[in-house]
Amino acid sequence: MIAKRLEVFGFRNIGQANIEFSPGVNVLIGDNAQGKTNALEAVYIFAGGKSFRAKSDRELLPFGENYGGIRLTMQSSLKKREDIMSFEYISDDGRSAIKRTAKKNGTVERKIGDMLGTFRAVLFCPEHLALVKGGPGERRSFLDIALSQIKPVYLKNLQRFHALLQERNKLLKDAREDRRIFDMTGELWAEQLSECAAYITATRAEYTDTLSELVKENFRLMTGGRENPELSFKSSAGSDIDPHDENGVREKYFELYTTSSDREIAAGTTLWGVHRDDIMIELDSKEARLYASQGQDRSIALSMKLSEGEISEKISGESPVYLFDDVMSELDESRRNFILSRFDGGRQIIITSCEPEFFRYGELNIIKVEGGRYLFPEKGGSL
Numbered sequence: 001m002i003a004k005r006l007e008v009f010g011f012r013n014i015g016q017a018n019i020e021f022s023p024g025v026n027v028l029i030g031d032n033a034q035g036k037t038n039a040l041e042a043v044y045i046f047a048g049g050k051s052f053r054a055k056s057d058r059e060l061l062p063f064g065e066n067y068g069g070i071r072l073t074m075q076s077s078l079k080k081r082e083d084i085m086s087f088e089y090i091s092d093d094g095r096s097a098i099k100r101t102a103k104k105n106g107t108v109e110r111k112i113g114d115m116l117g118t119f120r121a122v123l124f125c126p127e128h129l130a131l132v133k134g135g136p137g138e139r140r141s142f143l144d145i146a147l148s149q150i151k152p153v154y155l156k157n158l159q160r161f162h163a164l165l166q167e168r169n170k171l172l173k174d175a176r177e178d179r180r181i182f183d184m185t186g187e188l189w190a191e192q193l194s195e196c197a198a199y200i201t202a203t204r205a206e207y208t209d210t211l212s213e214l215v216k217e218n219f220r221l222m223t224g225g226r227e228n229p230e231l232s233f234k235s236s237a238g239s240d241i242d243p244h245d246e247n248g249v250r251e252k253y254f255e256l257y258t259t260s261s262d263r264e265i266a267a268g269t270t271l272w273g274v275h276r277d278d279i280m281i282e283l284d285s286k287e288a289r290l291y292a293s294q295g296q297d298r299s300i301a302l303s304m305k306l307s308e309g310e311i312s313e314k315i316s317g318e319s320p321v322y323l324f325d326d327v328m329s330e331l332d333e334s335r336r337n338f339i340l341s342r343f344d345g346g347r348q349i350i351i352t353s354c355e356p357e358f359f360r361y362g363e364l365n366i367i368k369v370e371g372g373r374y375l376f377p378e379k380g381g382s383l
């Protein structure tokens, strides 16, 4: 999969722009606050359906404007033709919600979810360096983003689980005053929630197995193979249940939801479920969260991101586009070269960086970023 061209008609600090990407390594180079991440963010929207950093679409409109838009031309190696996807953002009065229109090859797509999967990307930004040392939420969100792109059913189950969870939590809170409604409907909630949770658990567990094997290999290639990382899925259903066993997990959750209501009512919240899962990451059998050095920690996070891309490639038959925002300065030279060396052949990466000295050799498409404008030094400018 290759992102060929990003056209911008108003997006954050970018007024109008036409950015041509090449297969292989693309580098958006520029000082701080010029529009490097903004361009990467725009590309990511076509994979994730929404920005990876904006809380609302309003943030995406250029200051003081009521119209914005982005269009991406992509080429899949599996299809003969290009696909063109676009997003338009319109604000009627500057206050009420932004109207967003998504199109694929000229046709309006009512549900963004149906568009996902056409363009696949793996995003790696500085926040992802918290994958190893941060809280379980970081690792769950890694799983959710990776799985949602390759399995639309997963995303549907996840959304359903969170909607059910919210309703059930409200009932648990209300039950502190009067538990009649909870007692009447509790089993129904338990049944629906445990069904969703079991599917999500089994899918996450299977994904983590594949991920663990690939992380081992990538880590070995990157570091010369002195230590051995291992990832295992930790289900909130407990260690006595095999998380791969969907039926077993469903029964376990149903039991927890129906026999521990007093505890849950006292807490006013659902105490077990996929919102409490985690991935245990170990390095030579020691918990990486507690013992890994900064270098080891980064190597694991980077291995996880590269492995996420490889799994997506195995499933869809082609490489996703890798979007690396500002992570090169966080990695040492050997790891930087390791990344760059992987992007010959059909794979594409788009990297943002403030440091041109990291990108002095090899075949690179250098794009200089200055105040929301994108210049191609090879075509007349200079770096």
Ligand SMILES: Nc1ncnc2c1ncn2[C@@H]1O[C@H](COP(=O)(O)OP(=O)(O)OP(=O)(O)O)[C@@H](O)[C@H]1O
Binding pocket: 011, 012, 013, 014, 030, 031, 032, 033, 034, 035, 036, 037, 038, 039, 058, 059, 060, 061, 062, 063, 326, 352, 354, 369
């Ligand atoms: N909605 C918006 N309208 C106009 N400008 C915006 C909007 N949102 C953000 N900006 C501005 O766009 C500029 C570029 O932001 P961006 O995050 O792309 O910087 P960057 O080049 O990645 O810099 P850094 O190296 O610091 O990460 C910033 O000055 C930011 O304040």
Ligand SMILES: [Mg+2]
Binding pocket: 036, 037, 038, 326, 352
């Ligand atoms: Mg940036």
